Amino acid sequence: MTTCASPQCGKDTESQLKCPVCLKEDKVSVFCDQSCFRNGWAVHKAIHKADDGSDNYNPFPNYSFTGELRPVYPLSERRQLPKHIKRPDYALDGKPLSEIKNDRLGKIVVHPPKTLEKLRKCCKVAREVLDATAAHVAPGITTDELDAILHKECLKRNAYPSPLNYYNFPKSLCTSVNEVICHGIPDGYTLQDGDIINLDVTIFYLGVHADLNETYYVGDKAKCDPDTVRLVETTRECLDKAIAMVKPGVAYRDFGEVIEKHAHANGCSVVRTYCGHGIGELFHSQPNVPHYSKNKAVGICKPGHVFTIEPMICLGTWRDQTWPDNWTSVTQDGKYSAQFEHQLLVTEDGVEVLTARTEKSPGGAIPRLEAKTEN
Numbered sequence: 001m002t003t004c005a006s007p008q009c010g011k012d013t014e015s016q017l018k019c020p021v022c023l024k025e026d027k028v029s030v031f032c033d034q035s036c037f038r039n040g041w042a043v044h045k046a047i048h049k050a051d052d053g054s055d056n057y058n059p060f061p062n063y064s065f066t067g068e069l070r071p072v073y074p075l076s077e078r079r080q081l082p083k084h085i086k087r088p089d090y091a092l093d094g095k096p097l098s099e100i101k102n103d104r105l106g107k108i109v110v111h112p113p114k115t116l117e118k119l120r121k122c123c124k125v126a127r128e129v130l131d132a133t134a135a136h137v138a139p140g141i142t143t144d145e146l147d148a149i150l151h152k153e154c155l156k157r158n159a160y161p162s163p164l165n166y167y168n169f170p171k172s173l174c175t176s177v178n179e180v181i182c183h184g185i186p187d188g189y190t191l192q193d194g195d196i197i198n199l200d201v202t203i204f205y206l207g208v209h210a211d212l213n214e215t216y217y218v219g220d221k222a223k224c225d226p227d228t229v230r231l232v233e234t235t236r237e238c239l240d241k242a243i244a245m246v247k248p249g250v251a252y253r254d255f256g257e258v259i260e261k262h263a264h265a266n267g268c269s270v271v272r273t274y275c276g277h278g279i280g281e282l283f284h285s286q287p288n289v290p291h292y293s294k295n296k297a298v299g300i301c302k303p304g305h306v307f308t309i310e311p312m313i314c315l316g317t318w319r320d321q322t323w324p325d326n327w328t329s330v331t332q333d334g335k336y337s338a339q340f341e342h343q344l345l346v347t348e349d350g351v352e353v354l355t356a357r358t359e360k361s362p363g364g365a366i367p368r369l370e371a372k373t374e375n
Contacts, residue, residue: 003080004032004036004040006031006032006036006037006040007043007044008036008040008043008093009036009040010091010093010165015031015032017030017033017037022047025049027047029047046074047077050073060324063324065330066331067179067330067331067334069179069180069189069330070189071187071325072188075170075185076147076148078164079172081155081160085155086160086204086205088162090165091165094167094168096283098281098282099283099284102282103285103286106298109278109280109286109306110302110303111280111304111305112304115208116306119208119210119306119345119354120354122206122208122210123210126201126205126210126212126343126355127357128153129150129153129154129159129201129203130199130201130212131362132150133146133149133173133201134216137199137362139193141190142187143186143189143191144171144186146175146186147186150173154172154203157205158205159203160204161173162202162283163200169183173186173200175197175198176198176200177191177196177197178336179331179334179335179337180328180329180337181273181274181329181331183327184198184327184328185325192219193219194218194228195218196218196228196336196338197215197216197218198213198214198215198339199214200212208280209279209282209283210343211343212308212342212355213340214340214363215236215338215363216363217232217363226369226370226371230266230268230315230368230369230371231313231314231337231338232338233368234262234263235313236340238259238263239259239309239310243342243344246301246309246351247351248300249301251300252289252297252300252301253295253298256270256292256295256297257294259292260291260292260293263311263313267315269313269314269316269317269318270291270313271312271337272292273320275290275297275310276308276341277307278305278306279306279343286299287299287305291309291310304345304346306344306346307343311340312337312338312339313339314336315335315337316333317331317335319332342354342355343355
């Protein structure tokens with residue numbers, strides 16, 4: 001028995017149907033049948049070498065990239081998990097059917113005490129996983145190596161990395177570098193001194209999800225650039241200011257007002273395409289939490305609501321576009337973007353930050369620098 005190599009399947013199979021391209025590269029990838037092979041090909045082929053046989057290549061040579069970042073393929077093979085780790089419903093076929101069904105209801109869940117205790121434990125583990133991974137951020141490491149570290153940290157804690165196979169996402173972690181707004185796919189890109197990187201971590205543990213992310217400076221060069229520091233610290237502050245508002249009776253549409261006001265005051269813009277979300281037994285659910293002003297989000301904070309706020313802030317335009325991998329979202333002008341995220345519980349009189357940093361958490365705020373001046 002072996003595991004089907006189709007990202008849409010992942011079941012055990014006794015089939016002898018093997019990918020011919022993998023065989024030429026001395027790899028063995030087995031598929032249940034022709035249907036699995038065809039349906040999984042678009043994602044599976046990312047692990048193959050370039051047509052000219054080179055080890056690393058840009059899979060989208062004809063795409064007009066907005067910035068300097070380029071994908072570095074082939075992707076590593078899909079990381080496996082032991083059978084005892086509890087999986088969400090999309091782990092095998094990529095389809096979060098529970099979420100899709102829940103979206104039709106449009107209700108914001110008030111989580112009972114037992115679920116809240118699970119969420120607290122899950123969020124604590126997620127913080128541990130993020131911190132353990134972030135400790136390795138430095139010039140010279142690849143984003144795929146960070147993905148491997150995160151995957152291992154999840155397995156150590158019997159947690160499932162929630163992004164893995166969510167709508168067929170191929171990795172366990174989202175790594176968004178420089179102009180990438182969100183949903184960057186870990187690959188062979190080597191971090192450079194002067195980069196910034198967002199690590200977006202979500203885990204499934206005890207039957208619930210925990211979601212958080214932070215942006216980190218890569219090397220000392222990034223910390224010495226006034227614009228980069230202004231962007232990252234403004235984004236961090238935008239999240240903090242929004243969290244300070246959370247309490248029963250506050251409308252979900254109101255968080256965008258304070259976020260956009262602070263971003264604009266610091267010469268930055270706010271991404272509109274993506275938003276915060278409800279989370280618990282489902283990865284994504286109601287409410288939607290936009291980060292820009294004059295939005296039309298529905299709902300009022302009530303005790304027992306659990307959701308994320310995760311502003312994506314840009315040095316230039318807030319407008320985005322997506323690479324041909326159908327995941328990587330980048331700024332249209334190629335300028336840097338940063339993001340921070342916490343998972344929050346509305347309490348009777350305020351808010352509990354379930355994914356709060358600890359004294360040992362890597363990263364953290366640094367002083368702003370004076371803007372560059374030209375002679």
